[in-house]
Amino acid sequence: MTTTAEPTTELGKARTRKEDARLITGRTRYTDAITPHGTLHMFVVRSPIAHATITSVDKSAAEAAPGVLGVFTAADLGVEAVGLPCAWPITPDMKSPQRPLLATGTVHFAGEGVAVVVARTPAEARDAADLVEIDYDPLEPVLDMEAALADGATLVHPDLGTNENATWVFDSGAAGTGGSVDEAIAAAEADPDSIVLKRRFRQQRLIPAFMEPRSCVVDPTGEQITVWAATQVPHILRTMTTVTLGVPEAKLRVIAPDVGGGFGGKIGVLPEEMLCVALAQRLNKPVKWTETRSESLLAAHHGRDQIQDITITAKKDGTVTGLDVHLLADMGAYLGLVGPGVPILGAFMFNAIYKFPALKFTCTNVFTTKTLTDAYRGAGRPEATFAIERIMDELAVELGRDPMDLRKQNWIAHEEFPFTTVVGLTYDTGNYEQATEQAMATFDYAGLRREQEERRARGDKVQLGIGISTFTEMCGLAPSRVLGSLAYGAGGWEAASIRMLATGKVEVVTGSSAHGQGHETAFSQIVADQLGVPFEDVEILHGDTQISPKGLDTYGSRSLAVGGIAIVKAADKVIAKAKKLAAHLLEASEDDIEFNAGQFTVRGTDKGKAIQELAFAAFMAHDYPEDMEPSLDAEAVYDPENFSFPHGTHLAAMEVDTETGKVALRRYVCVDDIGNVVNPLIAEGQVHGGLAQGIAQALFEEANYDDQGTLVNGTFVDYTLPSAADLPSFESSTVSTPSTSNPLGVKGVGEAGTIASTPAIVNGVIDALRHLGVTEVEMPTTSQRVWRAIQEAQGRSTQETPVDTHSPGAGLGSIDPNNPQGEVQ
Amino acid sequence: MIPAKFDYVRPSSVDEAVAALRDAGEDAKILAGGQSLLPVLRLRLAAPSVIIDLGGIADLRRIAEDGDRIAIGAMAPHHDVMRDDLVKQHVSLLSQATATVADPQVRHRGTLGGALAHADPAGDLGAVALALDAEFVIAGASGTRTVPASEFFVDYFTTAIGEGEILTQVRFPKYTGWATHYEKFNRTAQAWSMCAVAVALRIDGGSIAEARVGLTNMGTTPIRASGVEAALVGQQANEDSARAAAEHATEGTAAPSDADAASDYREHLARVLTGRAVLAAAG
Numbered sequence A: 001m002t003t004t005a006e007p008t009t010e011l012g013k014a015r016t017r018k019e020d021a022r023l024i025t026g027r028t029r030y031t032d033a034i035t036p037h038g039t040l041h042m043f044v045v046r047s048p049i050a051h052a053t054i055t056s057v058d059k060s061a062a063e064a065a066p067g068v069l070g071v072f073t074a075a076d077l078g079v080e081a082v083g084l085p086c087a088w089p090i091t092p093d094m095k096s097p098q099r100p101l102l103a104t105g106t107v108h109f110a111g112e113g114v115a116v117v118v119a120r121t122p123a124e125a126r127d128a129a130d131l132v133e134i135d136y137d138p139l140e141p142v143l144d145m146e147a148a149l150a151d152g153a154t155l156v157h158p159d160l161g162t163n164e165n166a167t168w169v170f171d172s173g174a175a176g177t178g179g180s181v182d183e184a185i186a187a188a189e190a191d192p193d194s195i196v197l198k199r200r201f202r203q204q205r206l207i208p209a210f211m212e213p214r215s216c217v218v219d220p221t222g223e224q225i226t227v228w229a230a231t232q233v234p235h236i237l238r239t240m241t242t243v244t245l246g247v248p249e250a251k252l253r254v255i256a257p258d259v260g261g262g263f264g265g266k267i268g269v270l271p272e273e274m275l276c277v278a279l280a281q282r283l284n285k286p287v288k289w290t291e292t293r294s295e296s297l298l299a300a301h302h303g304r305d306q307i308q309d310i311t312i313t314a315k316k317d318g319t320v321t322g323l324d325v326h327l328l329a330d331m332g333a334y335l336g337l338v339g340p341g342v343p344i345l346g347a348f349m350f351n352a353i354y355k356f357p358a359l360k361f362t363c364t365n366v367f368t369t370k371t372l373t374d375a376y377r378g379a380g381r382p383e384a385t386f387a388i389e390r391i392m393d394e395l396a397v398e399l400g401r402d403p404m405d406l407r408k409q410n411w412i413a414h415e416e417f418p419f420t421t422v423v424g425l426t427y428d429t430g431n432y433e434q435a436t437e438q439a440m441a442t443f444d445y446a447g448l449r450r451e452q453e454e455r456r457a458r459g460d461k462v463q464l465g466i467g468i469s470t471f472t473e474m475c476g477l478a479p480s481r482v483l484g485s486l487a488y489g490a491g492g493w494e495a496a497s498i499r500m501l502a503t504g505k506v507e508v509v510t511g512s513s514a515h516g517q518g519h520e521t522a523f524s525q526i527v528a529d530q531l532g533v534p535f536e537d538v539e540i541l542h543g544d545t546q547i548s549p550k551g552l553d554t555y556g557s558r559s560l561a562v563g564g565i566a567i568v569k570a571a572d573k574v575i576a577k578a579k580k581l582a583a584h585l586l587e588a589s590e591d592d593i594e595f596n597a598g599q600f601t602v603r604g605t606d607k608g609k610a611i612q613e614l615a616f617a618a619f620m621a622h623d624y625p626e627d628m629e630p631s632l633d634a635e636a637v638y639d640p641e642n643f644s645f646p647h648g649t650h651l652a653a654m655e656v657d658t659e660t661g662k663v664a665l666r667r668y669v670c671v672d673d674i675g676n677v678v679n680p681l682i683a684e685g686q687v688h689g690g691l692a693q694g695i696a697q698a699l700f701e702e703a704n705y706d707d708q709g710t711l712v713n714g715t716f717v718d719y720t721l722p723s724a725a726d727l728p729s730f731e732s733s734t735v736s737t738p739s740t741s742n743p744l745g746v747k748g749v750g751e752a753g754t755i756a757s758t759p760a761i762v763n764g765v766i767d768a769l770r771h772l773g774v775t776e777v778e779m780p781t782t783s784q785r786v787w788r789a790i791q792e793a794q795g796r797s798t799q800e801t802p803v804d805t806h807s808p809g810a811g812l813g814s815i816d817p818n819n820p821q822g823e824v825q
Numbered sequence B: 001m002i003p004a005k006f007d008y009v010r011p012s013s014v015d016e017a018v019a020a021l022r023d024a025g026e027d028a029k030i031l032a033g034g035q036s037l038l039p040v041l042r043l044r045l046a047a048p049s050v051i052i053d054l055g056g057i058a059d060l061r062r063i064a065e066d067g068d069r070i071a072i073g074a075m076a077p078h079h080d081v082m083r084d085d086l087v088k089q090h091v092s093l094l095s096q097a098t099a100t101v102a103d104p105q106v107r108h109r110g111t112l113g114g115a116l117a118h119a120d121p122a123g124d125l126g127a128v129a130l131a132l133d134a135e136f137v138i139a140g141a142s143g144t145r146t147v148p149a150s151e152f153f154v155d156y157f158t159t160a161i162g163e164g165e166i167l168t169q170v171r172f173p174k175y176t177g178w179a180t181h182y183e184k185f186n187r188t189a190q191a192w193s194m195c196a197v198a199v200a201l202r203i204d205g206g207s208i209a210e211a212r213v214g215l216t217n218m219g220t221t222p223i224r225a226s227g228v229e230a231a232l233v234g235q236q237a238n239e240d241s242a243r244a245a246a247e248h249a250t251e252g253t254a255a256p257s258d259a260d261a262a263s264d265y266r267e268h269l270a271r272v273l274t275g276r277a278v279l280a281a282a283g
C-alpha cells in the first residue's frame, strides 16, 4: 500500500473495521447460534448417487428413533409441485426443469435431498437420518458436457428432450456495435499479413468455500414468520419465498444476521430454507437447519466449469481484428437463481481493455448430473478475463512480441475515454498506462526478464516465468434498464434511508447486506463526510427486512458503487431539509445558507446551526416552516446509470521446479485503479482476499467427479484451499482515475483481485516452461500436471492420472472418505 | 460435528487405561490428540462405543534421556517433540520431520504416539521411526512388551499394537552428531506428504560411514530404502553419489496412485527427493 498523509476527510482514511470486535471475539451470533425456545432441528437425507430412480423410502426405523418428530418426503409435505425459482431466463425458449425441494421419483445429482428428519436435537436428527432406508435404481450419470450434447446422450431431464439449457448469442455485427467476426476471420484467413489463432481453455469447477456453513432458522410463532438465514440476499430471499411457497410477502420477515462469507455462494434460494418454512408452518414450531462442511461442499452451488473455445484474429503488426468466443457452461442438474446468466455476464468482458472491432459470443449451457453451478466471486468475468489474457499471451508468442507491448498496442488509450466498446458498453474512465507503468516499475519487469534469460541459458532446474494480466471488469450491478434488456428478473437499484435522531446521532439504513465486507465502517465514513458528523455517531443498520424494508442486497461488487451512492443521495436530501429548517430558524433566505462540515451558516455572518441542533429542533418541532414536515429523515433509491469499470495491471513472478513440477509464486505485484478509495485498509483487504481466491483457481482448487458422478472433493481433505503459508506477501497498491458515473467517483473492488489474478498466474507458469515446448497446463497447475506437461513436450509418455481417487490432505491423511478401505474399524 | 453416540472415559494411569480397554471390548477406541480420530468420527467412518482418552495420564507426555536412548511418551504433542532440546540434539531427524507436520494448531494437539499408532502411510513420522530403528513400548493386560520399528508397521493403518493394548512410549537410539534431513513434498504448504524422504548420515572425514533412509507414502507402510543406504556408504557426500544412490529409491516400493500423484510420478518424486535429502543432510 502506498502511504500518504492521513486525509482530513473520512474518505480515504484507513480505519480498522468497527464490526471486527464482535466478529473476532465471537461475541456476535451467527444464524446457527440463534435458537428460539422450542426449536426443532432438520437434517437432510441426501442421495449418495448422481442419477437414479428412487424405488422406495422406508422411514419407519427413523420415525421410531429417540427425539424424532417426523420424517418427511416431498409428498409427505405436499410440496412435490413446488419449484425453486430461476430469475434469469436468458432466452425466451430456455429449457428450465423444475428444481424440487426434495427429489421425487428421480435424483439428479449426488447430494440432492430425498427426505428430511425433524428431531428435538441436531444429534437426534443426524442419528435418525442414518436409519432412513432409501432404495435406488441407478441410471446413467451425465458428466461430460460435450457428450451430453451428442445425439443419443442420456438425458438429465427426459421431459425437456435435450441436455441443452439454452444457447445465447451476442454478435457485434448483428447488434450494430461492431463488425462481423465471421468476416474478420475470413479476411484474416485470406490475408498473408494476418493470423488466426485458436485455443481451448478449461475453467475447472470450483467450490465457493465460505467459512460459515449455510444455515437457517424459521420461527412461525409470531404474526410474521421470521426467517434467519446465512444469506447474502435477505430481501431477495423474502420475495422469492413468497414466489416459491405463496406465503404473503408482508407475512415474512427475513433477517441476515452477521454472515460469515458468501463469495456468491449465498445468493441462492435454498431448498433447505423453503423446507424449514414449510416444516415450521406445519409443526408450528421454530425449525433450524445448519449444514455440515461435507454437505456444503457437496450440495451448495459450485462455480465456473466452462470449456472455452477462443479464436482471435490479428494483423501481423499486432493489431487485433476479431474475437470469436464459444463456451460450453455446465449448469449442473438444475438452474440456480441466476445460474444460466453467469456465463452471460462474461459476454461483455471478453474484449476487456482492447479495441476489438468485431466480437461474437456464443454460449451453450448444458445440464449434467452434477451439483448446480451459480455465481462465484466474479461470476462470468473471471472466465472472460482468463480467456482474453491467456490468448493475448499466445498471440504475443505467435507474433514474437513482448506480451505487454502487444497489450499496449491494442488497449484503449487514456485520452480515448469515455470509450464505447465493441459490445456497446461505455467505459467512463480509465488509465491503463498509469497502472501499468507503476506495476512494471515496482516489479522490475526488465530485471526479471533478464533473470529469466539467464536461467534459461544456464538450464537452471528452477525456471522463472512472468505472468501478466491487464484486466478490467464491469461491476456495480447494475443499471436496471440494462438488466431488463438481458431479461434478468429484477432491477439493479439500491435503497438507503437516514434517520437523524433527536440527540444528533445518525442511523443509516441500507439495502446492501454485508457478509464480511466491512460496510458498517465504510458507509459510516461516507455519512460522516456527507453530513459533517463524527464517524462514531453513525450507525449502519442492515440485513433485516423489518429494519431495512427495501433492498437488493450484496453481490457483483455493487455495495459501494450502488448502495453507497444511495446513501449519498439520502444524505443530500437530509441536508436540503436541514438547510430549509436552518434558514427558518436563522431568519435568513435559504439561498444564503451555506453548508460545510456539519455547520449551516448564513453567508457572510457567524450565525449558524450545527446539524445536530437542527435534528433536535426538528424533533422538538416547536418552530419549523409551514411547508415542511418536522423531520430531517430521508430516503433514496439509486439506480446507477452505468457500471463501474475498475481495472489494473497484475504481474506475477512464477518459479517452476522443472524436476518436480512444483510451482511457487515468488512475487505478486498489482496496481489497481478502483477510483476514489473510501477506506484503503478495507480496499486492500478485498484485493488480498480476491487475489488468494483467484490464485487458488490457478494453483490449487478443483472439484472433481468420478465416473459414477460422485464428488471426490467432499471434505477439505481433498478440496485443497491454500492457506497464508502458500502465498507470498502481496505488493498491492492503487491509483485513482475517479469514475465519472457516480458522485463519489468510486468503482467496485470486491471481485477485482479474483478476476485479475488467475490468468496472471497461469501465464507465468507457461512463460516459465514455454522454451521447453509446453504450451498449455490445465488449471489447477499442480506439480503433477506441470511435470507431465514437461514430459510430453519432451516426447516422453507418462501414465494416466486417476482424477477420481482421493489423495492425502489435511486431517484424513490417506483415508478416502468415499472408500474407507483399510480404515480403523 | 455430530459423531455416532459413544461413552467417554478418562483414566489417570496406564493401568486404568488398560483395564478400561479390557472392559470395553473390541468396540473401544483410544483418543490421543484426536487429530486423526475426530475427522474419522465426524464422517462416521468409525463408530466406537467407548472412547478412552489418554489425556489424563501426565506420565505419557514426558520426554527423557534413558541411557543410550531418548524415550518419548506416546502422548507427547508434536509441538513438544519438535522443540525438545534432547530430541534436537540426539534425534534431529525426528525434530525436523515433526516440524513439517500440518500447522501449529494440529501440532499442539496431535501426538507422536497417536500419529505412529494411526499408521497412515502418508504420515511423516513412521519413516523416521523406521529409519532410526525406534522401539515401541506397548502395554497390555499381560504387561509391557517392546517391538522394533521393523516389526511395528504391518499394513495400511495397521500396526503391531494388539487388541487391548496401548502404545506408551517410543524409544529412539541416539544419533548425536549425525547429519539429517527430512525432505517433504506436498500439494499445499501444510498438507500431508505426497512423498517424503527421511535421511540420516554419519559422515566421517567427508565420507558417509553409515546411512539410514526412510520413505513416506511409497507403499502401505513406511519403507526403509536399504538400496539407497547401501549405495551411499563409503561415498563422498556429493551431487554424483547422491544422484547415483537416489536411483535405488524405488526398490521395494509399491507407490500408490491418486489424484495428486499417479505411481510413475510418485516414483519420480522419490528419486528426486532422495537425492535432495542426501545433499541437504550432508549440508
Ligand SMILES: Cc1cc2nc3c(=O)[nH]c(=O)nc-3n(C[C@H](O)[C@H](O)[C@H](O)COP(=O)(O)OP(=O)(O)OC[C@H]3O[C@@H](n4cnc5c(N)ncnc54)[C@H](O)[C@@H]3O)c2cc1C
Pocket: A809, A810, A811, A812, A824, B029, B030, B031, B032, B033, B034, B035, B036, B037, B038, B054, B074, B100, B101, B102, B103, B106, B109, B110, B111, B112, B113, B114, B115, B117, B118, B122, B123, B124, B125, B161, B165, B166, B167, B168, B190, B191, B192, B193
Ligand atoms: C489438518 C491436519 C493435517 C495433518 N497433517 C499431517 C502431516 O502433514 N503429517 C502427519 O504425519 N500427520 C498429519 N496430521 C495428523 C497428525 O499428525 C495427528 O496428530 C496424528 O495422525 C494422530 O495423532 P493424534 O494424537 O491426534 O491421535 P488420535 O487422532 O487421537 O488417534 C489416532 C489413532 O491412533 C489410535 N491411538 C492414538 N494413541 C494411541 C496409543 N497411545 N495407543 C494405541 N492407539 C492409539 C487412536 O485410537 C486412533 O485410532 C494432520 C492432521 C490434521 C488434522
